[in-house]
Amino acid sequence: MKITKLTNSISLKRQLEGGNEEQLKTVRQVLLDVKQYGDEAVRKYSKMWDGISLEDFRVSQQEIDEAVETFDEQLKKDLEEAAENIRYYHAAQSREGYKRPLADGSWLAQRITPLDAVGLYVPGGSAAYPSSVLMNVIPAQVAGVKRIVITSPAGRDGKLPAAVLVAASILGVTEIYKIGGAQAIAALAYGTETIAAVDKITGPGNIFVALAKREVFGEVAIDMIAGPSEIAVLADETAYADEVAADLLSQAEHDALACAVLITTSERLAIDVAVEVERQLSELPREAIARQSIENFGQIYIADSITQAVEAVNSLAPEHLEVVCQNAEEVAEQINHAGAIFIGRFSSEPVGDYFAGTNHVLPTNSTARFASGLNVDDFIKRTSIVYYSEKTWQENAPKIARLARMEGLEGHARAVESRGWTKGDK
Amino acid sequence: MKITKLTNSISLKRQLEGGNEEQLKTVRQVLLDVKQYGDEAVRKYSKMWDGISLEDFRVSQQEIDEAVETFDEQLKKDLEEAAENIRYYHAAQSREGYKRPLADGSWLAQRITPLDAVGLYVPGGSAAYPSSVLMNVIPAQVAGVKRIVITSPAGRDGKLPAAVLVAASILGVTEIYKIGGAQAIAALAYGTETIAAVDKITGPGNIFVALAKREVFGEVAIDMIAGPSEIAVLADETAYADEVAADLLSQAEHDALACAVLITTSERLAIDVAVEVERQLSELPREAIARQSIENFGQIYIADSITQAVEAVNSLAPEHLEVVCQNAEEVAEQINHAGAIFIGRFSSEPVGDYFAGTNHVLPTNSTARFASGLNVDDFIKRTSIVYYSEKTWQENAPKIARLARMEGLEGHARAVESRGWTKGDK
Numbered sequence: 001m002k003i004t005k006l007t008n009s010i011s012l013k014r015q016l017e018g019g020n021e022e023q024l025k026t027v028r029q030v031l032l033d034v035k036q037y038g039d040e041a042v043r044k045y046s047k048m049w050d051g052i053s054l055e056d057f058r059v060s061q062q063e064i065d066e067a068v069e070t071f072d073e074q075l076k077k078d079l080e081e082a083a084e085n086i087r088y089y090h091a092a093q094s095r096e097g098y099k100r101p102l103a104d105g106s107w108l109a110q111r112i113t114p115l116d117a118v119g120l121y122v123p124g125g126s127a128a129y130p131s132s133v134l135m136n137v138i139p140a141q142v143a144g145v146k147r148i149v150i151t152s153p154a155g156r157d158g159k160l161p162a163a164v165l166v167a168a169s170i171l172g173v174t175e176i177y178k179i180g181g182a183q184a185i186a187a188l189a190y191g192t193e194t195i196a197a198v199d200k201i202t203g204p205g206n207i208f209v210a211l212a213k214r215e216v217f218g219e220v221a222i223d224m225i226a227g228p229s230e231i232a233v234l235a236d237e238t239a240y241a242d243e244v245a246a247d248l249l250s251q252a253e254h255d256a257l258a259c260a261v262l263i264t265t266s267e268r269l270a271i272d273v274a275v276e277v278e279r280q281l282s283e284l285p286r287e288a289i290a291r292q293s294i295e296n297f298g299q300i301y302i303a304d305s306i307t308q309a310v311e312a313v314n315s316l317a318p319e320h321l322e323v324v325c326q327n328a329e330e331v332a333e334q335i336n337h338a339g340a341i342f343i344g345r346f347s348s349e350p351v352g353d354y355f356a357g358t359n360h361v362l363p364t365n366s367t368a369r370f371a372s373g374l375n376v377d378d379f380i381k382r383t384s385i386v387y388y389s390e391k392t393w394q395e396n397a398p399k400i401a402r403l404a405r406m407e408g409l410e411g412h413a414r415a416v417e418s419r420g421w422t423k424g425d426k
Numbered sequence: 427m428k429i430t431k432l433t434n435s436i437s438l439k440r441q442l443e444g445g446n447e448e449q450l451k452t453v454r455q456v457l458l459d460v461k462q463y464g465d466e467a468v469r470k471y472s473k474m475w476d477g478i479s480l481e482d483f484r485v486s487q488q489e490i491d492e493a494v495e496t497f498d499e500q501l502k503k504d505l506e507e508a509a510e511n512i513r514y515y516h517a518a519q520s521r522e523g524y525k526r527p528l529a530d531g532s533w534l535a536q537r538i539t540p541l542d543a544v545g546l547y548v549p550g551g552s553a554a555y556p557s558s559v560l561m562n563v564i565p566a567q568v569a570g571v572k573r574i575v576i577t578s579p580a581g582r583d584g585k586l587p588a589a590v591l592v593a594a595s596i597l598g599v600t601e602i603y604k605i606g607g608a609q610a611i612a613a614l615a616y617g618t619e620t621i622a623a624v625d626k627i628t629g630p631g632n633i634f635v636a637l638a639k640r641e642v643f644g645e646v647a648i649d650m651i652a653g654p655s656e657i658a659v660l661a662d663e664t665a666y667a668d669e670v671a672a673d674l675l676s677q678a679e680h681d682a683l684a685c686a687v688l689i690t691t692s693e694r695l696a697i698d699v700a701v702e703v704e705r706q707l708s709e710l711p712r713e714a715i716a717r718q719s720i721e722n723f724g725q726i727y728i729a730d731s732i733t734q735a736v737e738a739v740n741s742l743a744p745e746h747l748e749v750v751c752q753n754a755e756e757v758a759e760q761i762n763h764a765g766a767i768f769i770g771r772f773s774s775e776p777v778g779d780y781f782a783g784t785n786h787v788l789p790t791n792s793t794a795r796f797a798s799g800l801n802v803d804d805f806i807k808r809t810s811i812v813y814y815s816e817k818t819w820q821e822n823a824p825k826i827a828r829l830a831r832m833e834g835l836e837g838h839a840r841a842v843e844s845r846g847w848t849k850g851d852k
Contacts, residue, residue: 074828075828075829075832078825078828078829079829081825082825082829088526089526089534089536089810092524092526092536093536095521098518100514100515100518100783102782102783108515108782108783108784110515110518110519110801113762115795115796116762116795126834127833127834127835128832128833129833130829130832130833131829131833163832163833199795199796200796218791218793220796221793221796221797242844243841243844243845246837246840246841246844247841247844249837249840249841250835250837250838250840250841252837253835253836253837253838254835280840284836284837284840285836285837286835286836286837290837329813332811335809336539336542338809339809339810340809340810340811340812341809341810341811341812342811342812342813342814343811343812343813344813344814344815345845346814346815346816346818346819346845347812347813347814347819348814348819348841348842348844348845349841350826350830350835350838350839350841350842351812351814351819351822351826351842352810352812353830353838354826354829354830354838355822355825355826355829356534356812356814357526357528357534358534358810358811358812359810362810365644367644367647368807368809369541369542369625369807370541370625370626370646370647370807371647371807372807372808372809373808373809373810375536375808377803381789381794381795381796381797381798382798382799382801383761383764383765383766383767383794383798383799384515384765384766384767384778384784384785384788384799385758385766385767385768385769385784386766386767386768386769386773386777386778386782386784387755387768387769387770387773388768388770388772388773388774388777388782389772390772392772393772393773393774393777396777396781399504399507399508399781400776400777400780400781402500402501402504403501403504403505403508403556403557403780403781404776404779404780406501406554406556406589407553407554407555407556407557407589408552408553409553409676409679409680409712409776410679410710410711410712411672411675411676411678411679411710411711411712411716412676412679412776412779412780413776414672414675414676414706414710415669415672415673415675415676415774415775415776416774416776416777418666418668418669418672418673418774419669419771419772419774
């Protein structure tokens with residue numbers, strides 16, 4: 001890893017692939033087709049791209065049961081414990097509306113209601129991602145969403161990975177479809193004969209999935225379009241180089257575009273981590289990906305002071321931040337911008353990816369300046385309610401009419417004034 | 427207005443203008459230029475499109491003072507009272523993070539922090555919109571945002587409307603710029619020599635502003651892209667036709683694309699409202715706009731029952747809903763999807779546009795199914811924090827490593843395992 005002296009302006013930002021014209025054209029055609037032809041179009045594209053022919057693409061209860069029965073007991077327990085932890089953390093985010101009284105019997109209120117239906121896209125390919133199921137479904141359940149749908153591309157055998165079905169089963173989600181790609185996003189957004197439309201689509205996917213989500217945005221809500229993973233480690237001489245290196249690589253192995261940065265006040269640590277990264281890289285199964293990430297986007301910065309390091313982190317606004325230094329908790333309090341913070345050497349970042357309870361869907365590419373990780377609020381909506389009594393109306397109508405006329409909206413003024421003082425109730 | 431029998435599926439959705447290729451090209455050029463040339467480009471485009479040459483486009487304290495001193499006293503009081511009401515309603519939305527203990531001294535937390543800086547775009551043109559200032563600034567202030575910037579195009583006299591400056595002054599906002607259009611959005615997103623970049627841009631604008639906001643989205647946060655206004659009135663025979671008609675027109679006068687719908691169980695009311703709308707239309711200053719809206723998008727539906735009417739409203743998910751019928755409060759409780767609800771005949775919709783305290787920035791085009799009006803949460807972000815003690819790590823590391831390996835992420839497993847049991851603290 002390159003080691004440089006920390007200067008004032010550093011950035012994690014990368015030029016990210018937004019998809020090319022050809023891909024966008026393809027996605028738009030898929031969306032149109034699924035909107036018009038429903039299931040038939042979904043089947044056509046599943047065959048074309050995933051190479052599978054499925055008459056019925058809903059996962060049967062039997063398939064779920066089989067997955068659960070044959071699944072490794074220990075892993076199932078691990079998933080159950082992770083689910084419990086995630087629920088414990090997110091439960092504190094559940095909230096209620098409120099009512100504020102005004103004079104003369106009038107009141108204002110905010111009502112909070114869950115979305116009716118949400119769809120979670122789980123990427124397929126070579127690996128299974130049960131942790132995505134937990135991280136996306138649990139906040140929706142805490143919010144009170146009644147209908148939760150999972151969709152994921154089937155493998156060549158026409159099946160979904162057992163781990164995904166087991167995770168869904170642990171959470172009680174049974175509406176699962178074996179479709180992927182843009183056609184899955186289209187089905188969730190517009191509905192087909194088999195799949196009723198949802199109100200929000202979450203979950204990561206390849207470039208076609210990301211483009212499709214962007215295109216249907218507005219028709220339905222979507223979560224963020226997540227970028228490649230990022231980790232920043234803020235450390236002093238008390239940190240162990242092998243641990244820091246391992247944590248940097250844990251994010252680098254995600255993606256060749258992932259970004260791993262160490263900011264340290266210790267030159268010794270900087271050099272040791274650089275050596276350790278090289279050593280550990282050569283032993284990593286996903287060495288090729290991690291190496292590309294480290295070579296292109298890996299950086300070690302040497303800071304004059306923790307204060308300077310904190311400033312740098314705040315300008316980075318990283319997705320993940322580890323604080324491994326003396327008084328780590330106090331130092332963490334000075335961080336204004338980060339998706340998630342891990343304090344001390346035992347809070348290795350993957351702890352949060354799988355198990356601790358916090359969400360692993362987090363803002364990337366410096367958007368932690370203004371965005372948050374996935375949370376219960378992403379699955380609720382707010383309705384404001386106004387009740388004006390006759391007396392309140394009478395007292396305030398002239399003021400409201402004046403304000404409306406000041407903005408040139410006479411119709412607004414007349415509407416408020418239209419309530420005749422002497423009409424009485426009908 | 428057309429009167430029809432209510433059938434199951436009705437919709438407010440309109441094909442909305444998304445801007446054409448030419449406009450998008452223009453906007454992209456402006457964004458590029460402002461990013462590269464800063465103030466100089468802002469000046470160039472202000473001259474080109476707004477026809478004004480300004481060396482210094484920041485509003486001076488003297489200009490603000492002059493506006494305040496010469497402003498109508500009564501209107502100023504009205505604005506102050508409206509601001510108080512809005513603050514009273516939104517104050518209940520302010521919230522704090524939380525900390526959840528785990529075993530063995532470990533804990534999880536959610537930290538809530540305000541955005542550092544937000545920019546509010548206030549449209550210019552023939553009218554002044556002080557209510558936009560109140561509705562956008564107050565939630566940001568309640569959230570704790572320290573830097574709030576207003577930008578709005580100056581008139582030919584090189585000045586901003588006094589009403590806008592007075593509203594800003596009431597709220598203590600003093601960083602105000604006399605620029606509009608895509609160049610204003612660019613300046614807020616990228617920063618210039620004069621204007622430091624913000625983290626989020628809110629507020630409505632013309633098609634160039636809307637396109638610019640879409641383009642900078644990701645670089646900064648934006649609020650929703652608001653569509654034309656909508657009102658649905660759910661009424662029975664107890665409603666007064668002249669009041670319902672006036673309220674329908676109050677939204678129709680906003681925009682030729684605005685949408686006004688009455689759903690009623692009373693045939694009598696349906697007919698009377700149709701007549702009243704025609705009568706009032708002919709006396710409205712903004713008759714041309716309102717008439718177009720009513721002719722294209724106005725509808726009166728006759729429902730068999732309140733239950734059927736409620737279902738129809740839920741399928742519409744209107745921006746504004748008035749409930750004017752017997753047991754209006756109970757009926758309103760059955761509404762799942764609406765941006766804002768106004769209960770009873772004295773809660774005329776413009777009450778909420780200006781004064782009651784709820785926000786007037788609300789989800790349009792059926793997005794109330796999943797979106798909310800502007801609120802304090804739009805100006806905060808959440809950071810999750812994990813602290814694992816050595817004991818918690820030791821107990822859970824094997825589980826986390828197993829879950830990581832199940833997903834094929836060996837580097838994650840090794841990171842968690844890298845904390846040597848016997849190393850001790852450094």
